[in-house]
Amino acid sequence: MKTALITGGAARIGAQIVSTLHENGYKVIIHCHQSEEIAQAFCRELNSKRNSSAQVVVADLGDNEAIKKLTQTIKSLDLLVNNASVFYPTSTENSTIEDWDKIININLRAPFFITTELSKALAVSEGSIVNIIDIHSDRPLKNHSIYNISKAGLKMLTKTLAKELAPNIRVNGVSPGSILWPQGLAELSQEEKFNMLDRIALNKHGSTEDIAEAVLFLADAKYITGEVINIDGGRSLNQ
Numbered sequence: 001m002k003t004a005l006i007t008g009g010a011a012r013i014g015a016q017i018v019s020t021l022h023e024n025g026y027k028v029i030i031h032c033h034q035s036e037e038i039a040q041a042f043c044r045e046l047n048s049k050r051n052s053s054a055q056v057v058v059a060d061l062g063d064n065e066a067i068k069k070l071t072q073t074i075k076s077l078d079l080l081v082n083n084a085s086v087f088y089p090t091s092t093e094n095s096t097i098e099d100w101d102k103i104i105n106i107n108l109r110a111p112f113f114i115t116t117e118l119s120k121a122l123a124v125s126e127g128s129i130v131n132i133i134d135i136h137s138d139r140p141l142k143n144h145s146i147y148n149i150s151k152a153g154l155k156m157l158t159k160t161l162a163k164e165l166a167p168n169i170r171v172n173g174v175s176p177g178s179i180l181w182p183q184g185l186a187e188l189s190q191e192e193k194f195n196m197l198d199r200i201a202l203n204k205h206g207s208t209e210d211i212a213e214a215v216l217f218l219a220d221a222k223y224i225t226g227e228v229i230n231i232d233g234g235r236s237l238n239q
């Protein structure tokens with residue numbers, strides 16, 4: 001059985017990636033931070049479908065020591081999906097060092113160090129990595145400069161590590177467009193939602209399944225590395 005680690009795997013897009021990989025025979029390691037209860041319930045559900053096919057690991061990805069501890073518990077691995085992220089607006093005038101550190105550390109520093117810490121295990125299995133990026137890694141989203149920078153960095157991380165870790169490990173990315181509305185601090189007004197949907201060529205949201213299927217495709221695509229696929233319903237055509 002192949003093993004996959006999915007960061008931020010308890011909810012939303014991450015949980016769908018976990019489900020899709022599990023349905024396709026993977027043993028899943030569900031990483032979470034604040035959603036441990038949800039992750040444990042999800043894990044029980046998956047284990048009831050197939051014995052010992054899921055486990056939960058908890059770590060704050062803003063803390064590099066926690067990343068080291070997490071990666072030390074993983075002895076063999078076939079697929080790493082760097083999905084966890086933070087998303088909220090930061091205006092250029094009012095951004096703080098704390099915003100910079102939080103967004104850059106979780107969205108960019110963590111995927112780099114999780115990858116380097118797990119590269120030995122992934123090399124043994126000739127495994128792969130899929131980073132969940134964002135179409136705004138290429139075209140900036142207004143009032144989200146630190147987030148845009150973090151995702152542009154994650155795109156370059158994907159390409160540069162594809163080169164560094166070849167030929168034993170493939171590194172690819174998936175850039176979602178509009179899939180699920182942001183929650184909490186990042187919530188959008190009705191007008192912003194309408195404007196966003198209006199610019200999508202296919203005129204609707206993508207689904208979490210669309211992202212998970214792209215991850216599965218890249219995990220199986222033995223001759224693809226250093227590629228990033230936009231899953232955005234044609235949103236990138238209109239900017």
Ligand SMILES: NC(=O)c1ccc[n+]([C@@H]2O[C@H](COP(=O)([O-])OP(=O)(O)OC[C@H]3O[C@@H](n4cnc5c(N)ncnc54)[C@H](OP(=O)(O)O)[C@@H]3O)[C@@H](O)[C@H]2O)c1
Binds near residue numbers: 036085086177178
């Ligand atoms: N939603 C979209 O339409 C969309 C569009 C473009 C790109 N994306 C990208 O797709 C991915 C998934 O999107 P999403 O909307 O499902 O993400 P999300 O709900 O905003 O976040 C995913 C997970 O990240 C984890 N996380 C946040 N801070 C953390 C920390 N300090 N330590 C460890 N984990 C932390 C959270 O885990 P806990 O809950 O366990 O704390 C959370 O469940 C992200 O990389 C996002 O940037 C999404």
